[in-house]
Amino acid sequence: MKEIKDISDFIMQSQGFDISSYEDSFLKKTLHKRISESKSNSIEEYSTFLKQSSTEGNLLIASLQNNYSEFFRNALTFAVLERIVLPSLVQKKKKKEIRIWSAACAQGQEVYSIAILLEELRNGGNEKFNYRIFATDKCDAQINKARIGQYPSSALNNVNFKRAKKWFTKQKDTFTIKPELKENIDFSVFDLLDKKISSPSASIFGDFDIVICANLLFYFTPKKRRQILDKVSKTVSNSGYLITGEAEREILLYVDFKEIFPQSGIFQKKMDRACLC
Ligand SMILES: C[S@@+](CC[C@H](N)C(=O)[O-])C[C@H]1O[C@@H](n2cnc3c(N)ncnc32)[C@H](O)[C@@H]1O
Numbered sequence: 001m002k003e004i005k006d007i008s009d010f011i012m013q014s015q016g017f018d019i020s021s022y023e024d025s026f027l028k029k030t031l032h033k034r035i036s037e038s039k040s041n042s043i044e045e046y047s048t049f050l051k052q053s054s055t056e057g058n059l060l061i062a063s064l065q066n067n068y069s070e071f072f073r074n075a076l077t078f079a080v081l082e083r084i085v086l087p088s089l090v091q092k093k094k095k096k097e098i099r100i101w102s103a104a105c106a107q108g109q110e111v112y113s114i115a116i117l118l119e120e121l122r123n124g125g126n127e128k129f130n131y132r133i134f135a136t137d138k139c140d141a142q143i144n145k146a147r148i149g150q151y152p153s154s155a156l157n158n159v160n161f162k163r164a165k166k167w168f169t170k171q172k173d174t175f176t177i178k179p180e181l182k183e184n185i186d187f188s189v190f191d192l193l194d195k196k197i198s199s200p201s202a203s204i205f206g207d208f209d210i211v212i213c214a215n216l217l218f219y220f221t222p223k224k225r226r227q228i229l230d231k232v233s234k235t236v237s238n239s240g241y242l243i244t245g246e247a248e249r250e251i252l253l254y255v256d257f258k259e260i261f262p263q264s265g266i267f268q269k270k271m272d273r274a275c276l277c
Helices: 002-015 024-037 043-052 056-064 075-093 109-124 140-148 161-167 222-234 246-252
Strands: 098-102 131-137 150-152 168-171 174-177 185-189 208-212 236-243 257-259 266-269
Touching: 002 024, 002 043, 002 056, 024 043, 024 056, 043 056, 075 098, 075 109, 075 208, 075 236, 075 266, 098 109, 109 131, 109 161, 109 185, 109 208, 131 140, 140 185, 161 168, 222 236, 222 246, 246 257
Parallel strands: 098 131, 098 208, 131 185, 208 236
Antiparallel strands: 150 174, 168 174, 236 266, 257 266
16 A cells, blocks of 8 residues: 555654564554544545654554563463473473573563563472573663563562562562562563574573563564564574464464464474574
8 A cells, every 4th residue: 555655664764663564454453543543534644744743653653562561471371381391391401501582571571470480490399400581672661671670560460479479579559570580581672673683692592492472473564473483483492492472373383393282372393403494
């Protein structure tokens, strides 16, 4: 559609942001929302308004960037992680470090949920093990929030009382992650669509036992999804796991990965090939 291309070219030139990476129906829905909120009567009128406004470009970009997250967001995924995947990794890795990459971590809920499961396993089991989680997001404001780890009580709906008491300090309505839960987490900014970098620099060589890339793929065009999947899947170790969001499982029905438990969104790399090309 000519008008969308026109808007996309303008946003690229003025803001250096590629809105054409976003999936067609999501992009159209977002544009309709902005057309309505800016009180424009048509896409042509909105395009003219966008070019004259000093703020509308930023508003459009912000509307495209969903950063909603939750602790223990998908109950089945986290149950399979807790009962099957993490205990078997602990057994398999013996004294070697367990390495995890949370590739679009938003404000940190996903990372801290995994860290809580690992700490519980470490404290409750006989096996001693080390782990490191590399938590990245494209948006530096999200990474800063994740590092701080402060949430309103409403964000803790999926966190049981015992976990809330052990891993958060409470002040009025604010719950803050305790420093000891952050000790094995390395936060950094990382753009999954940047072709020049393959894994977080702090991880040095990738080779992760688990990569979680959840609730992000469906916003992008099939070409960009493939680009992201090619990147992250190469960093998963042989027989390691790639985890997606509930609504993205279809995207990941990928030849070199197999879902280990129906509907869980947890896929295991098949061992017969070293990497995807
Ligand atoms: C909807 S949140 C999902 C957060 C978390 N993974 C979850 O499932 O709850 C999507 C996140 O993807 C991040 N994101 C968007 N584009 C990205 C990119 N190209 N590279 C890395 N992160 C990106 C956004 O900043 C946002 O924090």
